[in-house]
Amino acid sequence: MDFPDKVQIKEVGPRDGLQNEKEFVTTDVKVEWINRLSSSGLKYIEITSFVPPKWIPALADASEVAGKITRVPGITYAALVPNRKGLERALEADLDEVSVFMSASEAHNRKNINKSVDETFPVLEEVVKDAVSAGKKVRGYVSTVFGCPYDGAVPVDHVKKVTDRLLNMGVYEISLGDTIGVANPWQMDQVLKDITQSFSPDQLALHLHDTRGMALANTLVGLTHGIKVFDSAAGGLGGCPYAKGAAGNTASEDLIHMLEEMGIDTGIDFDRFMEAAKYIEKKLEKSLPSRQLRISS
Ligand code: HMG
Ligand code: MG
Numbered sequence: 001m002d003f004p005d006k007v008q009i010k011e012v013g014p015r016d017g018l019q020n021e022k023e024f025v026t027t028d029v030k031v032e033w034i035n036r037l038s039s040s041g042l043k044y045i046e047i048t049s050f051v052p053p054k055w056i057p058a059l060a061d062a063s064e065v066a067g068k069i070t071r072v073p074g075i076t077y078a079a080l081v082p083n084r085k086g087l088e089r090a091l092e093a094d095l096d097e098v099s100v101f102m103s104a105s106e107a108h109n110r111k112n113i114n115k116s117v118d119e120t121f122p123v124l125e126e127v128v129k130d131a132v133s134a135g136k137k138v139r140g141y142v143s144t145v146f147g148c149p150y151d152g153a154v155p156v157d158h159v160k161k162v163t164d165r166l167l168n169m170g171v172y173e174i175s176l177g178d179t180i181g182v183a184n185p186w187q188m189d190q191v192l193k194d195i196t197q198s199f200s201p202d203q204l205a206l207h208l209h210d211t212r213g214m215a216l217a218n219t220l221v222g223l224t225h226g227i228k229v230f231d232s233a234a235g236g237l238g239g240c241p242y243a244k245g246a247a248g249n250t251a252s253e254d255l256i257h258m259l260e261e262m263g264i265d266t267g268i269d270f271d272r273f274m275e276a277a278k279y280i281e282k283k284l285e286k287s288l289p290s291r292q293l294r295i296s297s
Helices: 013-019 027-038 062-068 084-092 106-113 117-133 156-169 185-198 215-224 252-261 270-284 291-296
Strands: 008-011 044-049 076-080 097-103 137-143 173-178 204-208 229-232
Touching: 008 252, 013 027, 013 044, 027 044, 027 062, 027 270, 044 062, 062 076, 062 084, 084 097, 084 117, 097 106, 097 117, 097 156, 106 117, 106 137, 117 137, 117 156, 137 156, 156 173, 156 185, 173 229, 185 215, 204 215, 215 252, 229 252, 252 270, 252 291, 270 291
Parallel strands: 008 044, 008 229, 044 076, 076 097, 097 137, 137 173, 173 204, 204 229
Antiparallel strands: none
16 A cells, blocks of 8 residues: 655644534633644644534634634644634634635535535635635535435535535635545545546545544545545544534544554654643543543543
């Protein structure tokens, strides 16, 4: 098998990891956690979402979090924005980068962002244009790539259509989401074979939820297709409140461990990262799904 020498891990714990938590995590804890993550060698942290608090109460303090963290030079601090209002809030809070998001399936798109797929394009087009004019890079998420909790199987052509539209708007990278963790390695191989015929692996990332314990196996398949950017969350936190059955993301420390053991450089100091993961596990007062946390406790 042919693997890259180096990959980038994009830490989404403070956003995807917390958006589904029932107990509100205080702003100070979020800030301290992000500061600890910043000292681990990560170069990219998605810290929050500028969505209406009515939709995601757990991240209602997005602006405060962005204002209070210590920004380390060389780290990109990013956030999710669903529309122009979200972008305005993100620009006011001086985020380095924003991410837009939508689904490849109609039903999840409606549940998650209250619009059809076709109605979403013009909204995001305006966001990307304004963000780029403000000097910000924009990342794009495509959700439900490998299956939708409401529509079931999702044709790869739908994924390619949404990916193409977002890249044409000026998004620099598409993170392909296994939102509910249904992909298996064979399916991952088939889908990536098809998608990489139309798009370069350098424009793609994987965002895998680990509902059925297949995220690391699917990561391995992604590596063989030349994907070098992977999203994950400390502790294996995460889930989407608008996707029934979505469990946590790939646990970052399990991913770092696997990659480093394989000789693939992540640039992350494993011990420092574990300290950050242990910090949030303690604050949440429950055990998190990560294997590395279990064997070290
Ligand atoms: P809507 O209710 O249709 O929005 O929501 P609207 O435009 O009709 O506005 C309703 C009210 O919200 C208005 O206020 C707006 O001003 C306000 P009112 O006039 O009633 O007082 N509003 C806002 N306030 C603050 N910030 C904003 C904002 N926008 C409007 N940005 C909307 C449409 C898209 C906003 C909503 O559906 C939404 O935010 N959905 C996001 C839900 C979400 O965050 N889901 C989880 C993230 S996605 C995910 O987890 C998947 C991912 O991880 C990848 C994967 O795993 O596949 C990325
Ligand atoms: Mg997600």
